[in-house]
Amino acid sequence: MFKKAYIKTYGCQMNEYDSEVMAGLLTKDHYQLTSKPEEADLIILNTCYVREKVKQKVYSKLGEIKKLKEKNPHLILGVCGCVAQRRPEEVLQQAPYVDFILGTFNFYRLPLVVRRVRESGERIVDVEERETIPEKLPKLRKNRFSAYVPIMRGCDNFCTYCNVPYVRGRERSRLPEDILREVEELSCQGYKEVTLLGQNVNSYGKGLENRLDFADLLTRINCIEGIERIRFTTSHPKDITDKLIQRMRDLDKVCEHLHLPVQAGSNKVLKRMRRGYTKERYLELVDKIRKTIPQISLTTDIIVGFPGESEQDFQETLDLVRKVEFDGAFTFCYSRIKGTEAAEFEDQLPEEVKKERLRRLIQLQREILEKRNKSLVGQKFEVLVEGLSKKSSDELQGRTRTNKVVVFKGSPDLVGKLVQVKIVDSSQWALRGEICG
Numbered sequence: 001m002f003k004k005a006y007i008k009t010y011g012c013q014m015n016e017y018d019s020e021v022m023a024g025l026l027t028k029d030h031y032q033l034t035s036k037p038e039e040a041d042l043i044i045l046n047t048c049y050v051r052e053k054v055k056q057k058v059y060s061k062l063g064e065i066k067k068l069k070e071k072n073p074h075l076i077l078g079v080c081g082c083v084a085q086r087r088p089e090e091v092l093q094q095a096p097y098v099d100f101i102l103g104t105f106n107f108y109r110l111p112l113v114v115r116r117v118r119e120s121g122e123r124i125v126d127v128e129e130r131e132t133i134p135e136k137l138p139k140l141r142k143n144r145f146s147a148y149v150p151i152m153r154g155c156d157n158f159c160t161y162c163n164v165p166y167v168r169g170r171e172r173s174r175l176p177e178d179i180l181r182e183v184e185e186l187s188c189q190g191y192k193e194v195t196l197l198g199q200n201v202n203s204y205g206k207g208l209e210n211r212l213d214f215a216d217l218l219t220r221i222n223c224i225e226g227i228e229r230i231r232f233t234t235s236h237p238k239d240i241t242d243k244l245i246q247r248m249r250d251l252d253k254v255c256e257h258l259h260l261p262v263q264a265g266s267n268k269v270l271k272r273m274r275r276g277y278t279k280e281r282y283l284e285l286v287d288k289i290r291k292t293i294p295q296i297s298l299t300t301d302i303i304v305g306f307p308g309e310s311e312q313d314f315q316e317t318l319d320l321v322r323k324v325e326f327d328g329a330f331t332f333c334y335s336r337i338k339g340t341e342a343a344e345f346e347d348q349l350p351e352e353v354k355k356e357r358l359r360r361l362i363q364l365q366r367e368i369l370e371k372r373n374k375s376l377v378g379q380k381f382e383v384l385v386e387g388l389s390k391k392s393s394d395e396l397q398g399r400t401r402t403n404k405v406v407v408f409k410g411s412p413d414l415v416g417k418l419v420q421v422k423i424v425d426s427s428q429w430a431l432r433g434e435i436c437g
Contacts, residue, residue, distance in 0.1 A: 005031040006040035010058060011048025013197050013233065014168075015081055017139075017148040019046045022080070022110050024138030029111040033140065038068060040075065042114060046107075047081035049167055051335035055083055062095040069097050076100075076117055080107050082167040085127050086339065092125075103127035104153075104168050108137055129169055135178050145384065145416040146193040146229075147186050151179050151217065155199035156206075157236065159263075160274050160341040161303065161334065164199055173204050176212050180220060187226030192416065193384060194221070196232040202239035215247040222251040228418060229384065229401065233259045237285055238276040249293050256293055257403040260286070261301035265320030266313035269306050272342070279320055286324050297402035299328035304361055305354025306334045307345035314357050321364055327372055327402070329365045333358050366428055373404070373426035380436060381406065383421045385414045400431075408433040 005026045009019040022044060023033055037043055043065055047058045062079070069075050078100045079091050085103035092098060099117045102110060106126045113124050133153070141147055154169040155162075183194055196217075198204060204214040214232075221230055230253045237260055248254050264270050267278050277285075289296060302321070304314060321329070333354040336343045381400040389395035389407050396410045398419075407430050408421055421433035 002030055002032045003041040004034045004039050005042040005044065006034050006037045007044045007046060008037075008061065009046045010054055011046075011050060011082065013148050013195065014150060014153070014199075015046055015048055016142070017150055017197060018081070018104070018107050020139045020141050020148070021137050022046065022107055023140035025108065025111050026114075027140050028138050029114075037065065040068075042076045042078070043068070044078045044080055044110075047079060047083035049082035049086055049163060049337065051332065052337060053335060055087075058083055059094050062091075062098070066095065066097055076114060078102065078110075078114070080104075080110075082163075085167045086163060088125050088127050098123075100124040101127065103129075105130040105133070108133055132172065135174075143386070145191055145386070146195065147191050148197050149179060149182055149186070149194050150174065150197045151201060151214075151232075152198040152204050156203070157200065157276070158274060158341075160272060160345075161306065161337070163337050163340050166339060168199070171200070171203060171206055173206060173208050175208070176217055176220065179217065180224070183221055183224050183227060187224055190226075190416070192227065192418070193229040193231065194227060196221075196230070198232075199234065200236040200239060201232050202235050202241070202244065213241075213243070215241065215244045218244075218247055218251055218254055222253045227253060230254045231257065231403075235260055236276075237262070237282050240285060240289075242288075245289055245292050248296075255401040255403065256295050257297045257299070257401065258289065259299045259301075260289075262320065262324075263301060263303050264306060264309070264313070265317035266309070267316075269309050269313050269317075272308060272345075273303075273306065274341075279316065283320070283323060295402065297327040297404065298324065299330075299403070300324075300326050301330045301332070302361065303332050303334050304357040305349045307342055307349065308347040309334075309349060318361065318364055321361070321368070325368050325372060326365065327404070328369065329361075331358060331361050331365065370426075370428050373428070373431060376404070376423050376431060377426055378423065380420055380422045381433075383408075383419055383433070385410070385417055385419060387415055388412065397430075405430040406433045407431070408435060410435055 007019050048054045076099045080102045084101045088101045100113050152173045154171045155164045156171045205212050265279050383398040383406050385396050385398040389397040395407050397407050420436040423431045423433045425432040
């Protein structure tokens with residue numbers, strides 16, 4: 001009889017991919033995945049530590065699972081991901097009933113660890129850093145037509161607010177032949193779109209014996225038959241080259257969308273964040289990208305309330321947002337994460353100041369997005385149909401090459417296909433369209 005496993009994923013696309021691998025490993029080990037934790041024999045939380053608030057959500061969820069453990073003493077509970085890697089002792093202090101902890105370097109050992117826990121009852125903590133993660137691991141992907149493909153792991157930037165180098169290690173690029181093999185396999189399985197993942201995809205290739213940069217990797221993937229669209233995230237502004245911008249323009253499968261985190265519009269704040277560029281350099285880069293690829297969609301990340309950020313600094317961020325007119329922005333209040341350099345800065349801002357600034361930023365971005373989306377009404381776009389609309393069962397939903405969500409009426413047999421759609425209406429969150437006859 002199959003046992004049941006429940007996996008809860010927090011955080012970024014890399015965590016989503018790691019969870020797909022864990023699901024594949026468990027399926028191979030005769031588990032069935034369930035969406036109901038109360039049914040599970042095994043519960044895994046794949047955690048994120050990008051903000052303290054996310055970490056607290058993890059601990060809250062562990063508190064809920066404690067009740068399930070009390071009802072079912074045979075239930076095995078594991079914590080994986082970034083919180084596990086960075087704070088294993090804290091996890092055990094908060095939830096001493098956790099059976100195992102696997103860090104970001106060791107999640108692929110999941111079936112072995114679960115068997116050891118089940119057979120011996122021992123608690124296992126494995127957060128040892130390893131150079132590489134094995135290739136050809138099984139995966140149970142959530143999406144049938146679009147897939148994540150990591151091209152590298154880790155980060156060498158050490159921004160003062162971020163703990164990624166501590167939870168995922170230094171940059172390690174996958175061999176190009178392993179990446180190409182994975183994309184070719186996805187093509188054979190009917191996938192139309194791949195999203196290449198890395199904390200800083202622009203620095204791909206560092207450390208490889210036969211150096212291949214990111215622009216050249218895109219060129220090779222562009223040649224794989226069956227794949228219709230190539231996306232990637234995340235790009236660091238300081239490492240974008242003219243060569244990459246030109247390849248994005250010239251490679252027909254590379255989508256016209258670039259996620260380019262700016263984080264702040266004040267040079268003083270950018271320097272304290274250790275971002276490696278100025279606002280002037282960022283604006284020059286945006287201008288160059290838009291002149292080379294006029295139809296491109298730009299999205300970003302912005303942190304407000306960084307230690308020492310004055311009202312003038314914040315006004316400079318608003319000014320940058322007005323100048324660039326992003327097509328989307330992930331906006332956050334600064335989160336004081338233990339172990340990062342910025343957490344020790346003495347000039348921390350009050351929460352009410354950060355929240356008030358975030359409110360103003362969100363309002364400005366909403367106005368910009370509504371205007372930009374409205375300008376698309378009447379235009380036609382190629383849309384990859386992803387499935388039924390989340391709000392209406394008789395409508396479909398998909399994305400343009402510029403990563404705009406489009407909702408439209410159509411037959412369910414169009415799911416997974418590319419269709420031409422004319423935009424007839426817009427809102428802040430999505431476009432509404434009609435299939436072209």
